[in-house]
Amino acid sequence: MKPSQPLLWVFLLPTLVVLVPALLFGFGAVQLLKERVGHNHTNQLADLAALQQTANYEQNLGELHKNVVEMLQQADRGELSPLASYRLHSDFVNVLAALGEQVQALTETPLMIDLNHGSANQLIEAFHAYRRFIIMASDIATIDPSTARQYLDEAQQEFLRFAILTGHLSSKLSQRTSDRTDNSYQAILGHLHRVMLFGGVTLLLMLLAAFYSARALNRHLLAIGEALLSLSRLRREVPELPRIQRLAERGRGQLRKIAQTVLRLRDSEARRLAAERKAHQLTHFDGLTELPNWHMMSEHLAHSLQQCQRAGQYGALIYLDIDLFQQINDSYGHRTGDRLLREVAQRLGAFQQQGCIPGRLGGDEFLLVIDSLPAQADTAASCVEELADRIRLAVAEPYSIDGIQHFLSASQGVAMFHGDDEVETLFKLADAACHQAKLAGRDTIRFHDDVIQAVMQARNETKRDLRLALQRGEFHLVYQLQYDKDRRALGAETLVRWQHPSRGMISPADFIPLAEESGLIVPLGDWILEQACRQLVAWQKHSATAYLSLAVNVSARQFKEADFVERIHRVITASGAAPQRLKLELTESSLLEDVEAGIDKMQRLKALGISFAMDDFGTGLSTHAWRSRRTTMMPP
Numbered sequence: 001m002k003p004s005q006p007l008l009w010v011f012l013l014p015t016l017v018v019l020v021p022a023l024l025f026g027f028g029a030v031q032l033l034k035e036r037v038g039h040n041h042t043n044q045l046a047d048l049a050a051l052q053q054t055a056n057y058e059q060n061l062g063e064l065h066k067n068v069v070e071m072l073q074q075a076d077r078g079e080l081s082p083l084a085s086y087r088l089h090s091d092f093v094n095v096l097a098a099l100g101e102q103v104q105a106l107t108e109t110p111l112m113i114d115l116n117h118g119s120a121n122q123l124i125e126a127f128h129a130y131r132r133f134i135i136m137a138s139d140i141a142t143i144d145p146s147t148a149r150q151y152l153d154e155a156q157q158e159f160l161r162f163a164i165l166t167g168h169l170s171s172k173l174s175q176r177t178s179d180r181t182d183n184s185y186q187a188i189l190g191h192l193h194r195v196m197l198f199g200g201v202t203l204l205l206m207l208l209a210a211f212y213s214a215r216a217l218n219r220h221l222l223a224i225g226e227a228l229l230s231l232s233r234l235r236r237e238v239p240e241l242p243r244i245q246r247l248a249e250r251g252r253g254q255l256r257k258i259a260q261t262v263l264r265l266r267d268s269e270a271r272r273l274a275a276e277r278k279a280h281q282l283t284h285f286d287g288l289t290e291l292p293n294w295h296m297m298s299e300h301l302a303h304s305l306q307q308c309q310r311a312g313q314y315g316a317l318i319y320l321d322i323d324l325f326q327q328i329n330d331s332y333g334h335r336t337g338d339r340l341l342r343e344v345a346q347r348l349g350a351f352q353q354q355g356c357i358p359g360r361l362g363g364d365e366f367l368l369v370i371d372s373l374p375a376q377a378d379t380a381a382s383c384v385e386e387l388a389d390r391i392r393l394a395v396a397e398p399y400s401i402d403g404i405q406h407f408l409s410a411s412q413g414v415a416m417f418h419g420d421d422e423v424e425t426l427f428k429l430a431d432a433a434c435h436q437a438k439l440a441g442r443d444t445i446r447f448h449d450d451v452i453q454a455v456m457q458a459r460n461e462t463k464r465d466l467r468l469a470l471q472r473g474e475f476h477l478v479y480q481l482q483y484d485k486d487r488r489a490l491g492a493e494t495l496v497r498w499q500h501p502s503r504g505m506i507s508p509a510d511f512i513p514l515a516e517e518s519g520l521i522v523p524l525g526d527w528i529l530e531q532a533c534r535q536l537v538a539w540q541k542h543s544a545t546a547y548l549s550l551a552v553n554v555s556a557r558q559f560k561e562a563d564f565v566e567r568i569h570r571v572i573t574a575s576g577a578a579p580q581r582l583k584l585e586l587t588e589s590s591l592l593e594d595v596e597a598g599i600d601k602m603q604r605l606k607a608l609g610i611s612f613a614m615d616d617f618g619t620g621l622s623t624h625a626w627r628s629r630r631t632t633m634m635p636p
Contacts, residue, residue: 021374045254049368052261053106053592060102061130062268064095065159068134072152089138096131103127114559123165130158155225163269223316224258241266286360288338289345297359297367301423309419311372314380318368318388319413319430320348322395323442325364328406336401340408347394356387367430381416381447386517388412396443409443414448462511465500474499478532479550491549491583493531516557525558526567533575533582540578551583551613559586560594565604572608579609586614 071088074080076434080088107123137151224244241263249258292300301317308315322344329337341364346368348358357369370387373380392410399406413433415426429448437446469475476499479492498506515521532552539545558564572579584605605612 023613030283030496035543043224046189049109052258053102053109056261056264059264059268060095060099061159064092064099064134064269065156066094066271068138068152071138072145072148075124085138089135089344092134092138096134100127100131117530122161126158126161126165129154133158163556179330205256224262247505259347286345289342289360291345291366292357292359294359294361294367297361297369298423300357300359300369301426305417305419305421305423307371307419308373308417313371313375314373314377315369315371315417316373316380316384317415317426317430318370318384318391319415319419319434320366320368320391320395320410321412321434321438322364323409323438325408330403332401336406339401340399340406343399344395344408347397348391349389350394351391354387356391365392379537381414384414384416385445388414392445405631410436412443412445413437416447426477431635433555458565459493462506463514463518465513466515466518469498469500470520470523473499474501475524475527477535479535482551489548493551494535494553495584496528516555519557521555522558522561526571528552529568529571530575533571533577536577536581537575540581547581549581549611551585553585556587559598559601565601568605568610569608572610580611582610584610584612586612 014132023435067088071080071085075085103123131156133151137148140148140151224247244259244262248256250265261277285296304315324342328340341360345358345360348356348368351358351368355370355372357370359367361367368391372382373383392412395408395410399408405586411431411434413436415430415433426472433446433448437444440446451628476497478495480495480499481492482490484490496508498508498511500506512521515524529552536550539548539550552608561567568584572582586602602612
């Protein structure tokens, strides 16, 4: 059976089966019916051939576009020589010439002539515009990849325009096929009325056969039309088209071929969408680390600037440069260097949960945008410094590549912003601060603002000296006597002082918060408790001071230690101090985070004979018994 016959038999076979007994009565009528249906069938085959030609042309054009995209990607990576580029350019010109002949032939088909309304001219214009941009893009691929990609983007627009035009033609074809089916039905019905005298029952059966044949064909063609319409309206996802899939698997003849053509068109659209998504990925994200690139980070920074300006908060840009990374590439090769960069990117990505957006600027340089910082400049700078230090430690963790351990360090430059800065300016300031960090010896952090840098440097020096103060014996205690309303001494409160060898006396307001922040408050608190118990023992030896109690402030962090009660017990036992004379002053925050554990520790302290009070609870005063007491300073 020839490929052109299946649609004809869809109409004629049911009718011929019924008309065989009645050939003597309506031979002339059957000949007329056959002629009309054959003419309609011929027109439909021509229209469907034009549809198939359109789909094949768009598929060939999609393959060409994919090859051009791959050529530009090779040119971007430096893998394409000028000679190879010229050969590919020549191939593209030849393919475009062949496609030009195809589109010219398509515009001369009866379907295009009948359904023109300017469609032929638009198709030719879209093709010539696409051809021009593709030739220009492939011609300068190795000379100017950036301009070539712009030409490719223009060609993509013309390609989309062509897809919309072909979708419009497919929709018109579906409507035209439906109209011809209806016209054929009306012609058959009129002819049956004219020959009703030759056999009413025979003509009625013929009408039913033609109706069901037309219905089946119309159902398939409408499904094809709906599929083409959905493809013409394609945005993000390619439709599944289950009805077309079944028709392509179970159908016969031309209907099956049409369904297969529609599926090929769907696959072509799927490849086009995948290419668009890949192009978006390459435009906004770094190909090696998959972090946002400079363009994307600029958008993030601009958004953070607006957000901080609206909220009145601070933000920060960190410029991170891996120290001496070129030595890794020179010693172990770029493959190892790329793997290390990917590992660094993964570690930086872990800080996203802390409000930090990481990106890669290029080479061994990274950017981190931090927003929603406190509105106070010094507090915001302190938060940024703490985060940058954690980032520094994360980068410094060992890397294992092919069984070899590598160690990296990072210099970081910080530019603070408050919403009234420019993106380019912040990049330059952070870069300059990173350069200063390099000059300062690498593996360090520098702020672009001299005042902030001085404050941060003083804090770091204080933290560093705190670690040595206990070893050097630079801390000492003073005791503040506490009286009742009748001026009778009840006890004393322990106060710590720091006598720095070069800076002199440092106020507790300056070093206690830093001790809390760094965790040094725990060993310092233990030292204070030991000294206080020794003082109690000294007082117990004299009748004039044996009755005095001694209050010691306990930090929230010290109180949270799991073995806090056991350490208190060991100190009292070792010193021989009377636990009834020791008072522990706890803060409100000591109990609020874990109330049950705090109450348990207080009960165990009470069982040891130790009393305690809540300091700064609610109103900022201690318990009512201490409100009327007067105090005076007392040496140890």
